[in-house]
Amino acid sequence: MVLSVWPMAWRWQKLLAARGIHDRLAWLVRAYFVAYTAGQVLPTAVGGDAVRIFETAKRHPGQGGPVAGSVLLERALGGAATLALAGLGFALAVGRYNVGAYLWIELGFVVATVLLAIGLFSRRVRPLLAKTVPLLRKIRLERPIRAVYEGIHSYRGHPKLLAGVFALTLAVQSVRVLAIWSAGKAVGVELSPRPYYVMGPLLFLVLLMPFTVNGIAVRESFFVSFLGGLGVDADKAFATGFLFFAVTICLSIPGALLLGWQSVRGLTRPSPPQLRDG
Template identity: 30%
Template structure:
């Protein structure tokens, strides 16, 4: 049989019944179909869980008129909402700047506008599209094609996320220091402080684990998926050796979280929640951000609103107002993610290995 004939015999005709496909193709098709079904089932389950949590929250709220939860439209409310939306969108740009700072510390050169485009596309995927593929995966994929440095790009996204988490407990402790009265709010103060302490200790453990040469350090010369793990170790080790770069990354991370706090403050003003001040959000907003990323539900729906009810109730905020604040922040994230549709659709057309990438120092 000729080479062409052998190749044709290895291929399958999609019009043929599945039972007549070659065994290896049938098994691959069945595995892919099963995986897709599991992903769709998991997505549906997460949506149901989110709706159930929101339903439980609303059942705890007394009969309240819609007008009491959402104040009448006015020019003042519109300006507060516009300010909150603007800051939420600015936060995406600051996130791209944080990513840019991490890449610079790793010795990988990328243009901020490209990173901003990738971040926008990632936000669109995470907040708008009903998919189990996260925005971080999209960012790694697109920047890897642009720079040709897959492991370093993967490490940059991991370290960028890690730096964002590290500053959250610091902001909570700063808020408690600025307003000591927030320390005596019972369960709300206890839970926020506990979340900050557990997060900080946990992240310190992760950094020590990743930086240990005997653990992840042994993967720096490996091939395959292990080289991605080794790249994260090299990144952390590089940050440790260059504290100035590390402090610059943390500074941008703090700026990003403060932008989110100010956006939440404006959203609270738009909803006429005067009890929520700047220091209260400094203390409780980081805890809300940590809680809402738990892999329960979809996009933090239900978790975020429940957390706001817990933290804002001691301040005199009605449960329905706290739920409304959580839902408004979700809608703001959703709306500001929509411009990422264009970046997602256009994709990354730069050739792999294009000039601009360098091996980490």
């Protein structure tokens, strides 16, 4: 899973470049690892995204809107690709595993994703969105929300880029699902990868919701509910979820080391008066 950070950073680099923002892949990889670390103490993936936006906007003054737009669009495309992967998982699992109860959950996510795409990219709904401006202005949110909206809407003219990012995300998420399957095998869950291609994408979508810190309790409950429906013992299902949690914690270690090194460098760096005295 650690290796999946590089293709994800590369897709972000391409989205930024489409808006005239150019940055090194190495720095974007670093930003991803730091975001993973932040996601351990902030609300799910949204907290990590906020850190990426903040750090990158500081590197590119005056580009806060496009930077935020690239990160949020990347997240939205990731959600759409995850839904497509879940659909493939349903097709593979139908008739072999009892996963029909989760079909309605995916359908709800599909409807929400379609509505979001229409709201972000359709020119016809802009007059409707304009009606929210007085309220947003009153609560002083018009400028940041407008900047983010314009940053995302501008990608309407880059359909090939969006399709490429979608395809890459689909491939990366496929590998991440196999990591869940491997965790299950490690604790003795004897299931093929097929049902995991239903469970994994739904789990990724649930963990995007900003109402938990690092998905604690939600993730394990989801594993017990889903795998329990397939006849897996509750203890093994919980152990699978916990082991996958441990894997995600390992992903945050490089970011923690980077932040620690950055703090040490900041403490040892001479202050401006010292530099002048030298």
